[in-house]
Amino acid sequence: MYRKVLLIIGACLLFSFIHNTISAQKKSLAQKVDSVLRLMTLEEKIGQLNQYNDDQSATGPVTLDNDKIGQIKRGQVGSLLNCVGVARTRNWQKVAMQSRLKIPLLFGQDVIHGYKTTFPIPLGEAASWDLEAIQQSARVAATEASASGLHWTFAPMVDIARDPRWGRVMEGAGEDPYLGSLIATARVKGFQGNHLGDLNSVMACVKHFAAYGAAIGGRDYNSVDMSDRLLWEVYLPPFKAALDAGAATFMNSFNDLNGVPATGNSYLQRTILKGKWGFKGFVVSDWGSIGEMINHGNVKDGYEAAQSAITAGCDMDMESRNYKNNLAKLVVDKKINIALINDAVKRILLKKFELGLFDDPFSYSNEAREKAVLNNPEHAKIARSVAAKSIVLLKNDNNVLPLSKNINTIAFIGPLVKSLKQNKGFWDVEVPGVDSDYIVSQWQGLKNKVGANTNLLYAKGCEIEGTNKSGFAEAIAVAKQADVVILSIGERRDMTGEAKSRSNISIPGVQEDLLKALLATGKPVVVLINSGRPLVFNYTADHATAILYTWWLGSEAGNAIADVLFGDVNPSAKLPMSFPVSVGQIPIYYSHFNTGRPALNDANRIYNSSYNDLSIFPKYEFGYGKSYTSFEYSKLQLSMKKIKQTDTIEVSVTITNSGKYDGDEVVQLYLRDRVGSIVRPIKELKDFKKIFLKAGESKTIQFRIDKQKLSFYNQQLKWVAEPGDFDLMIGSSSRDIRVKDSFELVN
């Protein structure tokens, strides 16, 4: 007993020591920030809120000004973006050290899916449902970016997106807030590591706050109009998850939300983010979005734009120059209180202290470290593994895959077979001198894989776009010599991304005609579809022998594709977004309401919520993806069938690998609240587990259902769980439900 008491006392003393140490550190940082703030002139304070694009490259409309160096020397600039590499960042930091107070610059960059080592586009990575892999990918990106002088990445993009016409679906994690929240958390942890100031960590920047992915018509930068309830239930959760993971910064968005531009939206930035959620980091505008409030028609000029944005909680002005040109006058005119500026400056200075930049402004600019880190072979291995986990097997007739390694002849055909940079997708980083020679093409990946006895034939067949079929004859001739044809088709990498909204999301050009011609040879055709978004490809879906959705897989694309084609990796990815049969179905997502006249199938279209001319079902649903093996679900058990608000149900289910290949299965758990004061979706993803099973192996896995998983925002925006019956469904996709049960929540 005595020993126990001593242990408890010791634990308490240790806890209070740690707590006091941390709070002392925080206090000392706050004191340091205050001590710098007291020295600053108004002009220098405004300088910290001013971010310029460097002149290496641009990710938006450029404003040229020729005295950046002079402005930095006068302390009128706080940060640069699109400035990469130790040499370049070191030079700019040297200029900043000539300013009166020597406040270091922050260097930010869109490191969205890798820096030198390019990983799959984020939507592709999301298809892995592998949170560890996703975190590791961000970790490698942060390690490489920080070794190249960067302090800050403008990622993760966490916008929920349910309209594949919107080109920026490629940057996020798809349509579901539960999956999106977990992936946002993984990415923030990967980028920021254990804590800021670790040399392998960079600040994350959660974007685009908020609801940018709901742009009407899928047209980029378009308006967003939704109820607060939908905003809270679907679009805000990934932001809150990222904040809870410690995200250092947020970026607001170009869109207006219910008529108020996000950049000038105090409900979003003050009431929610800095108020209710208590965010202590800082908010940066999105490229010129402060000035764009004039176009929105929300303010009449730059003076009012600056006033609106700083008042609404936008701390840093990316590229618009409206803070630099107007804030001082707004203070003099008593239109804003200096306290607004002081608060923004303190938020930014605090991050510069946390990054250790006041101790050593050049700590991230070390040539030797950059050289070593950017040539670490481990990074390529990780990229290859993450890429293979991102490939979705959509179809595999006659089990044509995996290919035998003794296969005699393969015809590898298509406009993307020998591409290099296409594999990087949109939002790759142009790293001077090191990027384009480090990509494994799809052709090279197969050459690396096949043995001396396998004959690899090639034909381009056609271009990505255009109507020219003159290459078909050569492709057909090559196909006729082969045991199997692999056809790699899709988009150009810059057909999906920012400002790349498309009204027609079919596979462009005559690529599907090429498939038809190749199928006419009678050979099995395995199709690789390369894209940044869900495409419409019904002919391919209905006629190809097998289909792998390969997104854009990055630097190790070729090796990863070969690993899956030959079964060294059994595909396990699941779609993070619904794939429509036609653009006419959009928006289409699995967690929809039932409506008063539910359309339950395509057979009966009378007096229900269906199309008269189109199926109500997507071509491929959220959570869909095949494996080379098969999985059986059995023995579903619930520890309780009637629970109170404080109870937790223990759910167990047995999964068996009933096929002949070892493999991973993403076991998905969906719930339906049958009756609610706000109608509830027909199902919502509430948990999942990705498990590995050897051929023939069985595992029993557990889930826990608590009040949190039963709750939703009611009419008063209160997060509540209402008594009533719930359906529990567990399956291999949102439509492929294998086992189900129900339970009741009593009051």
Ligand code: GLC
């Ligand atoms: C772009 C994008 C944003 C990016 C920023 C800086 O316009 O909207 O996601 O981080 O500008 O490149």
